[in-house]
Amino acid sequence: MDNMIEIRWHGRGGQGAKTASLLLADAAFNTGKYIQGFPEYGPERMGAPITAYNRISTSPIRIHSNIYEPDYVVVVDDSLLESVPVTNGLKETGAILINTTKTAEELKPLLNGYKGKIYTIDARKVSQEALGKYFPNTPMLAAIVKVSNIMTEQEFLNDMKGSFQHKFAKKPEVIEGNMKALELALKEVKLIN
Amino acid sequence: MSIRERLSGNEASAIAMKQINPDVVAAFPITPSTEIPQYFSTFVSNGKVDTEFIAVESEHSAMSACIGAEAAGARAMTATSSNGLALMWEMIYIASSCRLPIVMPLVNRTLSGPLNIHNDHSDAMGIRDAGWIMLFSENNQEAYDNLIMAHRIAEHKEVCLPLAVCQDGFITSHSIENIELIEDEKAKEFIGTYHPEHSLLNAKEPIAVGPMDLQAYYFEHKYQQAEAMRNAKKVILEVAKDFEKLTGRKYGLLEEYKLADAEIAIVCMNSTAGTTKDVVDSLREQGIKAGLLKLRVFRPFPAEEIAKALQNVKAVAVLDKAESLNACGGPLFTDVTSGMYVNHVKVPTVNYIYGLGGRDTTAKDILGVYTDLQEIVKTGKVNNPYRYFGLKRGEK
Numbered sequence: 071m072d073n074m075i076e077i078r079w080h081g082r083g084g085q086g087a088k089t090a091s092l093l094l095a096d097a098a099f100n101t102g103k104y105i106q107g108f109p110e111y112g113p114e115r116m117g118a119p120i121t122a123y124n125r126i127s128t129s130p131i132r133i134h135s136n137i138y139e140p141d142y143v144v145v146v147d148d149s150l151l152e153s154v155p156v157t158n159g160l161k162e163t164g165a166i167l168i169n170t171t172k173t174a175e176e177l178k179p180l181l182n183g184y185k186g187k188i189y190t191i192d193a194r195k196v197s198q199e200a201l202g203k204y205f206p207n208t209p210m211l212a213a214i215v216k217v218s219n220i221m222t223e224q225e226f227l228n229d230m231k232g233s234f235q236h237k238f239a240k241k242p243e244v245i246e247g248n249m250k251a252l253e254l255a256l257k258e259v260k261l262i263n
Numbered sequence: 264m265s266i267r268e269r270l271s272g273n274e275a276s277a278i279a280m281k282q283i284n285p286d287v288v289a290a291f292p293i294t295p296s297t298e299i300p301q302y303f304s305t306f307v308s309n310g311k312v313d314t315e316f317i318a319v320e321s322e323h324s325a326m327s328a329c330i331g332a333e334a335a336g337a338r339a340m341t342a343t344s345s346n347g348l349a350l351m352w353e354m355i356y357i358a359s360s361c362r363l364p365i366v367m368p369l370v371n372r373t374l375s376g377p378l379n380i381h382n383d384h385s386d387a388m389g390i391r392d393a394g395w396i397m398l399f400s401e402n403n404q405e406a407y408d409n410l411i412m413a414h415r416i417a418e419h420k421e422v423c424l425p426l427a428v429c430q431d432g433f434i435t436s437h438s439i440e441n442i443e444l445i446e447d448e449k450a451k452e453f454i455g456t457y458h459p460e461h462s463l464l465n466a467k468e469p470i471a472v473g474p475m476d477l478q479a480y481y482f483e484h485k486y487q488q489a490e491a492m493r494n495a496k497k498v499i500l501e502v503a504k505d506f507e508k509l510t511g512r513k514y515g516l517l518e519e520y521k522l523a524d525a526e527i528a529i530v531c532m533n534s535t536a537g538t539t540k541d542v543v544d545s546l547r548e549q550g551i552k553a554g555l556l557k558l559r560v561f562r563p564f565p566a567e568e569i570a571k572a573l574q575n576v577k578a579v580a581v582l583d584k585a586e587s588l589n590a591c592g593g594p595l596f597t598d599v600t601s602g603m604y605v606n607h608v609k610v611p612t613v614n615y616i617y618g619l620g621g622r623d624t625t626a627k628d629i630l631g632v633y634t635d636l637q638e639i640v641k642t643g644k645v646n647n648p649y650r651y652f653g654l655k656r657g658e659k
Contacts (some may be wrong), residue, residue, distance in 0.1 A: 095439050099269040108438035111295075111380070130441070132537035134402070134434050135625045 336462025359394030381621020525554025566602030
């Protein structure tokens with residue numbers, strides 16, 4: 071079980087955190103891994119806090135519970151930092167990835183003394199630049215792949231191109247923008263502590 | 264070569280139904296099984312199956328339509344959860360007493376009330392005495408495999424009983440996981456076609472289905488149902504043997520995990536078994552002889568096999584994801600202990616009610632159960648056999 075990576079996503083309903091967790095599972099599956107991708111279902115409403123999970127492993131995954139001690143946490147909306155204890159159980163050997171424009175000094179008081187690595191990305195800027203709209207999940211997906219290093223950037227980009235071609239078969243005009251969002255995000259994500 | 268895929272439990276069930284290609288599917292949506300008929304209806308629209316899909320107005324009608332179709336000689340399926348099953352209840356008994364081998368994925372969700380959409384086994388336990396064969400599935404793979412085997416069991420001429428394939432709502436129904444699918448042609452060949460011995464559309468042999476049956480023969484007909492359920496055990500094993508030849512995946516009435524030399528054992532069903540296997544492995548690494556007995560087949564109840572599997576352990580915990588509210592243990596516990604008693608196996612056995620209404624079941628919870636069992640072995644005492652875990656107590 072030591073080879074298993076556990077990831078917990080925090081987002082708001084409508085931002086695509088669940089979709090991002092499923093896309094990550096897909097991408098890892100396509101590189102030969104065993105995967106789980108599942109959201110925690112509740113009374114879903116636009117804007118309400120939601121949680122989704124990923125397990126990625128080189129051996130079959132048998133455990134069926136939520137994730138309490140993740141290796142990585144992804145925060146898709148930084149307004150959650152004030153209301154959701156996102157660093158609960160997060161391993162200090164791991165990292166937290168936050169979609170924000172805040173600085174390390176501004177973030178630290180919001181992370182309940184978390185001593186591990188903190189990565190940030192301005193997913194709004196990336197999304198606006200690449201897609202002309204605010205869809206934070208695509209850049210966050212690329213950013214967590216880079217931070218967690220579960221596959222190479224090239225493997226990831228190749229796989230996502232295939233997924234987008236399948237997913238957007240009826241509107242191919244959005245494929246280029248989504249690929250650009252991934253590529254930009256891989257460059258923009260940065261370690262801030 | 265099998266097909267490596269990643270699917271949710273609901274997707275896997277819908278794909279099994281596509282390979283079964285039943286004559287009739289009648290369904291009404293209810294969380295968390297809604298996706299099964301939803302995905303299946305797209306196969307109908309896209310011409311991937313030639314099923315007559317009946318979008319009925321309630322689950323009572325869904326089961327009624329399946330009964331009508333099966334009585335006519337067709338292969339009929341539906342899928343449901345929770346209160347959808349509750350609304351079918353009257354017809355559930357009619358299906359089994361008419362000896363109609365309807366197959367139904369049952370995505371387990373707690374039965375209201377209070378109103379709750381999440382997983383436990385209270386829906387399934389409501390039909391445990393209804394004359395349905397009931398298979399439980401640890402994950403998406405088992406939900407799929409059980410469905411592929413289902414018709415061969417249900418339609419066998421010594422059985423002729425309806426069959427439900429259970430899996431845990433959300434926990435496996437909505438989790439994307441790896442799975443090995445059987446190629447369409449091989450799956451279809453394994454499942455075979457349905458040739459009922461008697462049916463309403465057989466003009467050469469006019470029959471009545473579901474007539475009044477009073478003192479003269481009602482009892483004998485119930486006995487025949489009971490005999491059919493007893494016969495099902497053998498048929499389930501025969502079908503499993505063929506399935507193993509096809510896929511390499513081995514199924515029995517139950518699965519013993521590191522039980523042969525175990526001193527402490529947990530008995531449970533569905534997704535909790537996977538979590539328990541991880542805990543067993545970690546305990547074994549510390550030299551603690553822990554084991555698991557997972558029930559795949561809950562009806563017919565493999566009492567003798569369970570007793571035999573548990574005869575050498577020193578303490579047993581039976582986990583029930585349903586509260587019988589009878590002040591003396593959950594449904595799995597009472598069945599397991601009765602099976603042990605009748606087969607002269609006397610091992611200290613305790614019951615835990617857990618996971619009701621979707622309360623998450625963690626590895627830590629399971630570890631706590633094994634720790635309690637070690638204490639029972641050490642002291643030789645069972646203070647209270649009726650226990651809970653994951654329950655908030657002493658909090659205002």
